[in-house]
Amino acid sequence: MPVDVYLNVVVAGILTGLVYGLMALGLSVIFGVVRVVNFAHGEMMSVAMYLAVVLFSSFELDPLLMLVPIAAVMFVFGYVLQAGLINPFITRPEHSQFLLIVALALIIVNALLIVFGPDARTVQTSYAYDSFQLGPVLVDASKAYAGGAAIAFAAALFAFFRFSRVGTAIRACADNYTGALVIGLNVKHLYALTFALGAACVGAAGSMMTLIVDVTPVLGPTYTLLAFVIVITGGLGSMAGALLGGILIGLTEAVAGLLFTPSAKSMFAFAILVLVLLFRPQGLLGKRLS
Amino acid sequence: MTPAALARLGGGTSRHIVILLMLLLAVLLAPWAVNDYLLTVLIVILYSAFTGQAWNIMMGFAGQLSLGHALYAGLGAYVAAVLFVDYGIGPWIGFLAAVPVAMACGAVIGFLAFRFGVAGVYFAILTIAFAEFARIGFDHLPAVNASAGLFLPVRQATRNDVWHLRGSPTMFYYVILAATVAAFVLCRLLLKSRMGYFWLAIREDEEAARAAGVNTFRYKMYAVMISAALTSFAGVFYAFFYNNLFPEQVFSIGRSIEMILGPVIGGIGTLFGPILGAFVLTGLAEALNAVMAFYGLDIPGAKQVLYGICLLVVIVALPEGVWPPLARRLGVGKDKL
Numbered sequence: 130m131p132v133d134v135y136l137n138v139v140v141a142g143i144l145t146g147l148v149y150g151l152m153a154l155g156l157s158v159i160f161g162v163v164r165v166v167n168f169a170h171g172e173m174m175s176v177a178m179y180l181a182v183v184l185f186s187s188f189e190l191d192p193l194l195m196l197v198p199i200a201a202v203m204f205v206f207g208y209v210l211q212a213g214l215i216n217p218f219i220t221r222p223e224h225s226q227f228l229l230i231v232a233l234a235l236i237i238v239n240a241l242l243i244v245f246g247p248d249a250r251t252v253q254t255s256y257a258y259d260s261f262q263l264g265p266v267l268v269d270a271s272k273a274y275a276g277g278a279a280i281a282f283a284a285a286l287f288a289f290f291r292f293s294r295v296g297t298a299i300r301a302c303a304d305n306y307t308g309a310l311v312i313g314l315n316v317k318h319l320y321a322l323t324f325a326l327g328a329a330c331v332g333a334a335g336s337m338m339t340l341i342v343d344v345t346p347v348l349g350p351t352y353t354l355l356a357f358v359i360v361i362t363g364g365l366g367s368m369a370g371a372l373l374g375g376i377l378i379g380l381t382e383a384v385a386g387l388l389f390t391p392s393a394k395s396m397f398a399f400a401i402l403v404l405v406l407l408f409r410p411q412g413l414l415g416k417r418l419s
Numbered sequence: 420m421t422p423a424a425l426a427r428l429g430g431g432t433s434r435h436i437v438i439l440l441m442l443l444l445a446v447l448l449a450p451w452a453v454n455d456y457l458l459t460v461l462i463v464i465l466y467s468a469f470t471g472q473a474w475n476i477m478m479g480f481a482g483q484l485s486l487g488h489a490l491y492a493g494l495g496a497y498v499a500a501v502l503f504v505d506y507g508i509g510p511w512i513g514f515l516a517a518v519p520v521a522m523a524c525g526a527v528i529g530f531l532a533f534r535f536g537v538a539g540v541y542f543a544i545l546t547i548a549f550a551e552f553a554r555i556g557f558d559h560l561p562a563v564n565a566s567a568g569l570f571l572p573v574r575q576a577t578r579n580d581v582w583h584l585r586g587s588p589t590m591f592y593y594v595i596l597a598a599t600v601a602a603f604v605l606c607r608l609l610l611k612s613r614m615g616y617f618w619l620a621i622r623e624d625e626e627a628a629r630a631a632g633v634n635t636f637r638y639k640m641y642a643v644m645i646s647a648a649l650t651s652f653a654g655v656f657y658a659f660f661y662n663n664l665f666p667e668q669v670f671s672i673g674r675s676i677e678m679i680l681g682p683v684i685g686g687i688g689t690l691f692g693p694i695l696g697a698f699v700l701t702g703l704a705e706a707l708n709a710v711m712a713f714y715g716l717d718i719p720g721a722k723q724v725l726y727g728i729c730l731l732v733v734i735v736a737l738p739e740g741v742w743p744p745l746a747r748r749l750g751v752g753k754d755k756l
Contacts, residue, residue, distance in 0.1 A: 166540045168540075221738070223539050223540060224478070224484050224539075224540075225734060225738060227484070227540050227543065228679075228683055228730065228734055229731065229734050229735070231486075231676060231730070232727045232728075232730035232731040232734060233727070233731065234727075235676060235723055235724075235726060235727035235730065236723075236724050236727035236728065236731070238720075238723070239720035239721070239723040239724045239727065240720070240724055242719060242720035243718055243719075243720045243721060243724065247719070346720075350672045350673075354544070354547060354548065354551060354672075357544045358548065361541065361544070390559065392555070392558065392559070393555055393556075393558075393559050395551065395555055396552055396555045396556060399548045399549075399551060399552045400552075402545075402548055403531065403545075403548070406531060406532075406535055406537055406545065407531065407535060410535050410536060410537065
């Protein structure tokens with residue numbers, strides 16, 4: 130195969146990987162602060178995807194513009210979920226929290242199946258077949274927009290955590306739970322806010338993802354697993370790691386899809402997961418485990 | 420065994436043993452009392468009770484959360500089915516071949532996780548990843564007919580052939596009943612053994628167990644391997660009962676999750692929990708089916724939503740599961756059956 134085919138696939142993989150990275154960033158933020166493993170992450174992503182599909186097919190609203198309102202809807206959903214259901218479980222054993230969210234994931238996936246049926250839905254934008262010529266590389270327009278939006282969204286989140294007072298307070302909760310309580314932070318509210326932010330990330334990522342893939346209910350568990358693979362690969366609790374992991378996994382999938390068969394591409398993501406667990410269990414950018 | 424000896428084994432009084440024996444009699448005579456449809460439902464219940472018990476050894480006893488048990492069932496199913504279809508080797512020999520395969524797989528996952536400090540939910544993610552790896556792998560494996568599925572030859576059964584697991588639902592019922600009872604006895608023996616106490620120590624506090632001199636790595640490995648071996652039998656049974664295997668189905672995450680629902684709802688770490696949970700869950704699912712059939716509805720996914728709601732309700736309202744509070748009410752709670 131000529132070199133430019135590889136280049137095209139590599140660029141497409143990186144752009145898709147940025148969207149993966151934003152999705153995984155949501156998971157990483159939730160885990161890093163609330164210490165709850167959101168096993169319904171991919172399911173929440175597919176809820177956002179269906180929102181985008183419905184908005185597009187009913188009102189011709191472009192998913193790229195809709196990613197902000199969809200992220201806002203998921204933000205509210207995440208806040209309610211954490212405040213209403215998960216907060217009372219904070220002191221329960223880990224597996225108990227996990228199974229609670231497994232139940233939630235099971236309900237979401239099958240509710241989507243009941244409402245939308247098993248068939249794939251697509252979003253056909255006017256720029257679906259556009260592309261840019263960058264030297265020898267042909268860049269798919271949808272993927273370029275989605276990747277760019279993912280970078281913008283992630284940057285906004287970084288800035289929020291770094292510079293805003295609320296972001297600083299959330300980081301304080303993550304660093305020292307008891308200390309945060311002592312200085313009078315409303316930890317339950319901040320936890321709910323964090324979960325909401327994580328949900329907003331998947332909301333935005335899901336909206337962008339509709340430009341890249343067809344939407345089916347069964348995507349949920351697949352994306353949950355993918356988000357975990359990315360977060361573990363990138364390094365738990367590292368926001369940059371989630372993005373890097375996303376790019377790496379997106380790239381791997383794209384190249385594997387080209388060299389082997391697209392349906393087998395996730396196997397390579399799992400192979401990377403096993404390699405990371407073996408040789409660098411703290412992840413690429415994670416802090417060394419004590 | 421006398422009722423008194425049985426009572427000691429079960430940790431209850433002889434009144435409980437009478438109840439237990441009556442239940443046993445009821446399940447033994449069930450095939451004569453119910454029609455073919457209900458018999459199939461009973462087979463599904465016992466199948467889920469069996470896999471629930473197998474999973475419970477890992478999570479309930481040793482505290483290792485596996486969400487990829489479909490892997491072991493799937494491997495058992497495929498090993499036995501390939502031996503039967505390609506070489507004419509019967510399921511019992513197939514089972515003997517499936518056990519080491521499943522155990523080896525469990526050992527690899529256990530080794531990777533326990534040696535490298537992958538614990539808790541990350542261990543669960545690793546188990547899912549391996550099951551998914553197998554699903555996609557088998558989907559592209561020509562030797563097992565890939566995603567087109569593997570079919571076992573069905574011939575009209577004129578007589579029950581237990582050796583080849585070909586026959587009527589009644590025969591399958593007794594096979595899975597025997598397996599479920601055997602698994603119960605095995606679980607009981609394991610739980611009261613030296614290893615069982617080590618497992619409980621690991622489950623409650625692994626650091627403390629290690630400090631007390633328990634070789635936690637070794638005993639966690641044993642838990643995974645025993646659980647995998649038992650689950651592989653369920654796979655062999657599945658292959659010969661349903662006669663068709665698709666990687667998308669046997670290795671799916673959904674299958675793994677269905678396997679854990681029974682024990683979680685019945686009561687993790689208890690002996691009766693997985694069995695009770697299987698009856699409760701499948702009973703509810705069948706009731707839902709009946710209601711939907713009555714209104715002429717066919718809603719794929721409705722059963723799973725019901726499962727999810729049951730799981731949610733039990734975890735929120737009955738964190739121990741259904742069996743422990745029930746057992747306390749029946750007065751058999753002191754031994755945590």
